[in-house]
Amino acid sequence: xxxxxxxxxxxxxxxxxxxxxxxxxxxxxxxxxxxxxxxxxxxxxxxxxxxxxxxxxxxxxxxxxxxxxxxxxxxxxxxxxxxxxxxxxxxxxxxxxxxxxxxxxxx
Amino acid sequence: xxxxxxxxxxxxxxxxxxxxxxxxxxxxxxxxxxxxxxxxxxxxxxxxxxxxxxxxxxxxxxxxxxxxxxxxxxxxxxxxxxxxxxxxxxxxxxxxxxxxxxxxxxxxxxxxxxxxxxxxxxxxxxxxxxxxxxxxxxxxxxxxxxxxxxxxxxxxxxxxxxxxxxxxxxxxxxxxxxxxxxxx
Numbered sequence: 592x593x594x595x596x597x598x599x600x601x602x603x604x605x606x607x608x609x610x611x612x613x614x615x616x617x618x619x620x621x622x623x624x625x626x627x628x629x630x631x632x633x634x635x636x637x638x639x640x641x642x643x644x645x646x647x648x649x650x651x652x653x654x655x656x657x658x659x660x661x662x663x664x665x666x667x668x669x670x671x672x673x674x675x676x677x678x679x680x681x682x683x684x685x686x687x688x689x690x691x692x693x694x695x696x697x698x
Numbered sequence: 699x700x701x702x703x704x705x706x707x708x709x710x711x712x713x714x715x716x717x718x719x720x721x722x723x724x725x726x727x728x729x730x731x732x733x734x735x736x737x738x739x740x741x742x743x744x745x746x747x748x749x750x751x752x753x754x755x756x757x758x759x760x761x762x763x764x765x766x767x768x769x770x771x772x773x774x775x776x777x778x779x780x781x782x783x784x785x786x787x788x789x790x791x792x793x794x795x796x797x798x799x800x801x802x803x804x805x806x807x808x809x810x811x812x813x814x815x816x817x818x819x820x821x822x823x824x825x826x827x828x829x830x831x832x833x834x835x836x837x838x839x840x841x842x843x844x845x846x847x848x849x850x851x852x853x854x855x856x857x858x859x860x861x862x863x864x865x866x867x868x869x870x871x872x873x874x875x876x877x878x879x880x881x882x
Contacts, residue, residue: 594699601706608710611729612717624729628759631736635743641699647748657760668767
C-alpha cells in the first residue's frame with residue numbers, strides 16, 4: 592500500500608520536474624518548485640510508514656514551513672525586485688516597480 | 699523497495715544536475731537548484747540523517763534560493779553562451795569524483811556497529827552525559843560542551859560568511875541605487 596503511494600509520488604515528482612524544466616512562464620516554474628516541495632513533504636511522511644518508523648513525521652511539517660516561506664520569498668522578489676526592505680524610499684518615490692509586463696520582461 | 703527509492707532519488711539528482719547545466723534561463727536554474735537540494739535532503743532522510751537533511755533543505759532550498767534571486771536582481775537574467783567547449787573542467791570534476799570514491803573504499807559499511815563513530819568516544823559520551831551535564835540530551839551535550847570549541851569555530855565561520863555576503867550584495871545594491879539617482 593505504502594509502496595504504491597511511493598510510486599505515485601515518484602511519478603508526480605517526474606511530471607513536476609518536467610514542467611519545471613519546460614516552463615514556459617515564470618509562474619509555471621514557481622508553481623512547479625512549490626509542488627516539488629510538497630512532494631518532498633509527502634514523501635517524508637510516506638517513507639516513515641514504509642519503513643515502519645513514523646518518528647520523523649513532524650519533520651515533514653518543518654519542510655512544509657520552509658516550502659511556504661521560500662515560495663513567498665520568490666514571489667516577493669518578482670513583485671518588488673528585492674527580498675529585504677520594500678517600504679517606500681525616503682524621498683517619497685515608491686520602490687514598487689509595477690508588474691512584470693511593464694518592465695518589458697520576456698518569458 | 700529501499701534500493702529502488704535510493705536509485706530513483708539518485709536518478710532524479712542526476713537528471714536535475716543535467717537540466718541545470720543545460721538551462722540558460724537563470725531563474726529556472728535557481729528553482730532547479732532548489733529542487734536539487736530537496737532531493738539531497740530526501741536522500742539524507744533515507745539515510746536516517748534527518749538533522750543533516752533539514753539543514754540541507756533550509757540552506758539549500760531556502761536561503762540559497764533567496765540569495766541567488768537577490769543576486770539575479772543585481773545582474774543578468776540569462777546566462778551567456780560559453781565561447782568554446784573546454785575539456786578541462788570535466789577532467790577536474792572526474793578526477794575529484796574518482797578521488798572521493800577512492801576515499802570511501804575503506805570506510806565501514808553503512809550502519810556498521812564496528813565503525814569508529816560507534817566504538818570510540820560515542821559510548822563514553824552516552825555514559826557520562828547524565829552525570830557530567832545533568833540533563834539527558836546527548837546531542838546538545840556534545841555540541842555545546844564536549845565539542846564546544848568546535849561549535850564556536852563553526853559559528854565564527856558562518857558569521858564570517860554572512861558578513862561577506864551582506865557586504866557583497868549590500869554594497870552592490872547601494873552603488874546601483876546611487877547610479878540610478880545620479881542618472882535621474
